[in-house]
Amino acid sequence: MKLAVTALLALSSAPLFAAQFDVLVFSRTAGWHHESIHEGVTALRELGRLHDFNVFWTEDAKRVFNDKELAKYQAVVFLSTTGDVLDDEQQRAFQRYVRAGGGYVGVHAAADTEHGWPWYRQLVGHMFVTHPAVQSAVLKVEDANFPGMERFAPRTLVTEEWYEYGAAQSTGLRYLLSVDEATYRPETAKGKGMGAFHPISWYQQYDGGRAFYTALGHLPATYGDPVFRHHLYGGIYWAATGRGFQTAPAAAKPPN
Secondary structure, eight states, rough: HHHHHHHHHHHHHSOOOOOEEEEEEEBBSOOOTTTTTTHHHHHHHHHHHHOOOOOEOOHHHHHHHSHHTTTTEEEEOOOSBBBOOOOOHHHHHHHHHHTTTOEEEEGGGGGGOOOOHHHHHHHHSSSEEEEEOOOEEEEEHHHHHHHHTTTTSSEEEEEOOOOOOOOSSOOEEEEEEEEEEEGGOOTTTTTOOOOSOOOEEEEEEEEEEEEEEOOOOOSSGGGGGGGHHHHHHHHHHHHHHHOOSSSSSSOOOOOO
């Protein structure tokens, strides 16, 4: 009888449903620290509750960038990280994680992170170079056939800090969003924009894992935008599960 009662108590205290997956959110900065990180963490936690996935947030690289801890997560979000945030041992652990099938999600300044690490540059896809003042511009959909893209209009007026990037670091990038440079002033002290094709979001299969990046997310208020939140969740969902809506490969090269 005691055994039966114990078993019933154990069942009653166990969760009825397990979360879809577990996500590590990492926001350590060794350079510029974005004010929007706080709102980003809040948004990711709320997305976790809405879509039933667990979120663990930290800026402690030593604690989590090792084989034992990384194995707990299906995706790692670099939330506006900047500069050199991982030491050599932590870098090797993260490489092993991705090579074992782990997912990476880069948000905004994640492209301004680990410039001296070639593997990471290829993982993120393009590296940050410069940006003009925050201003409104037309965001264009390049490929709607991907999780989280279905709520974007073909052309949308968006206010953002429009990052300019260097050349593609990987040959496998699939582009989701671009910005129309004719709709804003891209000039900075370092350049005059990227020209006819200015990518904003992309994804790729990389070194055994999956990588998704979005340049959106500079302004704190952006994290309250339901369209952006859905876009962010779509990238997390794909990075964590490998599942998506694609029926045919998207263009791997920037359109003309």
